[in-house]
Amino acid sequence: MAKPIVAIVGRPNVGKSTLFNRLVGARKAIVEDIPGVTRDRLYDNAEWLGREFIVIDTGGIRFDEGDIFTREIKWQAELAIEEADVLLLVVDSQEEVTGEDQQVADLLRRSGKPVILAANKVEDFGRQLDYYEFYQLGLGDPIPVSAMHGMNTNDLLDAVIDKFEPTENYAEDPDAIKIAIVGRPNVGKSSLVNALLGETRVIVSDVPGTTRDAIDTPFEYQGNKYILIDTAGVRKKSRVRIPTEKYSIIRTLKSIERADVALIMIDAEDKVTEQDQRIAGYVHEQHKPSIIVVNK
Numbered sequence: 001m002a003k004p005i006v007a008i009v010g011r012p013n014v015g016k017s018t019l020f021n022r023l024v025g026a027r028k029a030i031v032e033d034i035p036g037v038t039r040d041r042l043y044d045n046a047e048w049l050g051r052e053f054i055v056i057d058t059g060g061i062r063f064d065e066g067d068i069f070t071r072e073i074k075w076q077a078e079l080a081i082e083e084a085d086v087l088l089l090v091v092d093s094q095e096e097v098t099g100e101d102q103q104v105a106d107l108l109r110r111s112g113k114p115v116i117l118a119a120n121k122v123e124d125f126g127r128q129l130d131y132y133e134f135y136q137l138g139l140g141d142p143i144p145v146s147a148m149h150g151m152n153t154n155d156l157l158d159a160v161i162d163k164f165e166p167t168e169n170y171a172e173d174p175d176a177i178k179i180a181i182v183g184r185p186n187v188g189k190s191s192l193v194n195a196l197l198g199e200t201r202v203i204v205s206d207v208p209g210t211t212r213d214a215i216d217t218p219f220e221y222q223g224n225k226y227i228l229i230d231t232a233g234v235r236k237k238s239r240v241r242i243p244t245e246k247y248s249i250i251r252t253l254k255s256i257e258r259a260d261v262a263l264i265m266i267d268a269e270d271k272v273t274e275q276d277q278r279i280a281g282y283v284h285e286q287h288k289p290s291i292i293v294v295n296k
Helices: 014-022 069-085 101-109 132-137 152-161 189-197 245-258 274-285
Strands: 005-009 042-048 051-057 084-092 115-120 177-183 217-223 224-230 260-269 288-296
Touching: 005 014, 005 069, 014 042, 014 084, 014 115, 014 152, 014 217, 014 224, 042 217, 051 152, 051 217, 084 132, 084 152, 084 260, 101 115, 101 132, 101 177, 115 132, 115 152, 177 189, 177 245, 177 274, 189 217, 189 260, 189 274, 189 288, 245 274, 274 288
Parallel strands: 005 051, 005 084, 084 115, 177 224, 177 260, 260 288
Antiparallel strands: 042 051, 217 224
């Protein structure tokens, strides 16, 4: 029996990734005050009072048509909602209830799954008025938290595990083979992940930089367990200017370090570039077995 799954959802920039990082105990998701920083579903393990479970971080849900990324982010969040056993709706206690808050609440309610309401960014836990208005979402008592400072996350975790069905705990198989897929931006890394998994797990676009985080996805093949790590494309240092992109590259290099094997993807149309050789050098420096994958 699999571990219970908890999906963290909400509109953009309410602190979902900060809460995700707090619950899993590591900086797995990129956090920045820019809506849309989280795009794909991010998975990691968490534990509370002896109960192990999986947490999914999702991008901020918007209901306007927007651009292709807005639609893809919403689709990824809907997949997480479908996959999860418990849904954790995050709202910003420092702002009034918005139309998007209500729309997300309605979406979760229609799922028929248990929903926990977390009022994030609370500064004074003695002032119930700071989050009282979120009762109008119709999801029961809001649980005040400060993901940034770790305040009251204990009560939130208590509420989460109370929603789980009684089940045994199963630790993640330490023998699972970790496969990092690395390469320059837009060589088809995410498309390969989706092809191997047979589902749209990672947003795919012709725009370089679509994948920002290193995304772990466990799967089984012929009785063997694997973890696929889709990573952000690595550019030349001179072309990296955005802070989130710099952090993505650091995450990619760390993913190579913890991988058991690396798939180095290159674009057949571009042949072998200097940057391809540099990325292969990173893998070689870590003494990782590697396979060259020529795409397109």
